[in-house]
Amino acid sequence: MIANPSDVRNLLESHYFLFAFLSSLGTLQIAVTGSGIRALWLTPYRRVTRWLGFVCIITGVLFFFGQPLFVDGPWAAGSVQADSTTRAWGVASWDELAGARNVNDIHGGLDGVDQAIWFSLAAIIAFSVSVVFGALSIKANTKELRVDAKLDDDDIDGLAGLVHRSYFSNLPISVRNFRLEARKFWRDGVRSADRWSLIKIISGGSNQ
Incomplete structure (x- = not known):
């Protein structure tokens, strides 16, 4: 099956969005636990929140770059080294994993503008998620924080x-x-x- 550019773009957009979201969320959690900004912590505990940040980043990277091994896409084994127009739909092989997502934007790949839009959206949503969970985290620690006159x-x-x-x-x-x-x-x-x-x-x- 020859990969359809619109199908390729839809698939890559969803994958890239999840990758950007998890990476942004993880980076934000590591940063705010280091600076003590409790209002953006995912949990009430600094150490747990920081480790959760590392887990988010690692999960995002593994998910994005390893997904062609178990999810059908424009990277079927034997077609990755071919021109983007002849990419076949299927699961990639280990040997071709490095080039699986190397798809030209005119054939369904993401160009710079698309990546900027999806990354910005993912970062905003990651911040919003941190705000909501941070409010719950602050509420859980209300008694402890009231000791501080500040x-x-x-x-x-x-x-x-x-x-x-x-x-x-x-x-x-x-x-x-x-x-x-x-x-x-x-x-x-x-x-x-x-x-x-x-x-x-x-x-x-x-x-x-």
């Missing part, structure tokens, strides 16, 4: 706030503080800059 400090926002609060609880505080800081900067910063305006300096109107 939990109720509204001056702590942004990434620092995610150490003690869920993303949903931290976002309104961060937005409010950002607005206050923006107003303060606009009021004081612009006024300070106006004192040093070239026209005032030349005319002697500057107070400095």
Whole structure:
């Protein structure tokens, strides 16, 4: 059976999306456990969450590159070394595994734009999953975190706030503080800059 480009593209898109999702999720978990941002942990426990991150990355890599061995696709044994237009549909052999996914984009492979779109979508979903599970993780550790007085400090926002609060609880505080800081900067910063305006300096109107 000759591989149909549309079938090839649909198959590769689903495989690449899962690979990008697991890799993004795993990388994010390793990063947030290292920095202590509990609001994005998949579990309430640092060590478990970190190991889960490594498992996600390894699973994604093995799944993506090893899948041609047990899933039918445009990499049937004996056809991988042939031109993309003559790829046969089937399971790849070990000898041809390295080139199994090397399919030209005009024959159903993923070009750079497709990869960028699917990777971005996978990364966003991985972050969203981390936010949801992180909220549950924070809730499970509420009693432990309440011992820390910083939990109720509204001056702590942004990434620092995610150490003690869920993303949903931290976002309104961060937005409010950002607005206050923006107003303060606009009021004081612009006024300070106006004192040093070239026209005032030349005319002697500057107070400095």
